[in-house]
Amino acid sequence: MVVSEDLRKAMKETKERFCSKVVGEGKFEEIDHVYTVDARILPPGAPLMRGREAIKQFWQTGIAALGIKGARLTTLELEMAGDTAVEIGEAELHLGENGTAIAKYIVHWKRVDDQWLWDKDIWNMN
Amino acid sequence: MVVSEDLRKAMKETKERFCSKVVGEGKFEEIDHVYTVDARILPPGAPLMRGREAIKQFWQTGIAALGIKGARLTTLELEMAGDTAVEIGEAELHLGENGTAIAKYIVHWKRVDDQWLWDKDIWNMN
Numbered sequence: 158m159v160v161s162e163d164l165r166k167a168m169k170e171t172k173e174r175f176c177s178k179v180v181g182e183g184k185f186e187e188i189d190h191v192y193t194v195d196a197r198i199l200p201p202g203a204p205l206m207r208g209r210e211a212i213k214q215f216w217q218t219g220i221a222a223l224g225i226k227g228a229r230l231t232t233l234e235l236e237m238a239g240d241t242a243v244e245i246g247e248a249e250l251h252l253g254e255n256g257t258a259i260a261k262y263i264v265h266w267k268r269v270d271d272q273w274l275w276d277k278d279i280w281n282m283n
Numbered sequence: 284m285v286v287s288e289d290l291r292k293a294m295k296e297t298k299e300r301f302c303s304k305v306v307g308e309g310k311f312e313e314i315d316h317v318y319t320v321d322a323r324i325l326p327p328g329a330p331l332m333r334g335r336e337a338i339k340q341f342w343q344t345g346i347a348a349l350g351i352k353g354a355r356l357t358t359l360e361l362e363m364a365g366d367t368a369v370e371i372g373e374a375e376l377h378l379g380e381n382g383t384a385i386a387k388y389i390v391h392w393k394r395v396d397d398q399w400l401w402d403k404d405i406w407n408m409n
């Protein structure tokens with residue numbers, strides 16, 4: 158399926174916001190512009206969590222605990238269906254002295270107003 | 284979003300086929316009626332794998348290695364978009380003497396002819 162350049166651009170913005178603002182600068186309020194209001198995350202080793210407050214808390218704690226200094230998200234596949242899209246991707250997590258960890262993920266995107274946001278987010282390590 | 288009874292029934296059949304035929308009876312050829320031809324699985328601790336042959340091999344090896352005797356899949360959320368659907372679910376894995384393990388997953392379903400099959404499948408442990 159053809160994915161429009163506009164969609165790719167909007168998605169790139171959301172991903173960069175997460176990587177640079179949330180992970181890089183610790184601005185967890187930016188999660189409001191990354192995840193939908195009712196988003197669900199399914200992290201390894203923890204139960205499903207729902208909503209921006211829970212997600213902020215998860216990333217704030219997790220980024221500190223794991224020592225994540227930076228992240229890069231690479232789209233491997235992207236399929237649109239109406240105002241939603243399913244992405245398979247790879248996350249490169251920069252752990253400072255501890256090197257780099259690679260995770261893979263599936264994100265279910267939704268268009269909300271003019272933004273494309275993460276509604277469901279699950280990942281695991283390779 | 285309203286999900287039709289027909290869809291629920293077709294999905295239930297696919298899930299039961301996986302649990303009873305593939306996991307329960309070791310009939311790995313039944314994978315052909317569970318996953319799409321080009322399906323991708325994203326298992327924890329392993330790279331992404333693609334296609335029915337790779338998926339058969341993965342499950343055959345994995346079910347034996349982990350000692351999985353049975354499985355139950357419970358849908359927690361289901362959203363349709365055209366001929367696709369995104370499911371969040373919980374998998375109960377029966378490990379014989381080793382008790383039960385709980386995994387959570389996201390499956391991207393696709394309608395292929397009259398069947399609803401798994402096109403993308405990712406999971407992790409709680």
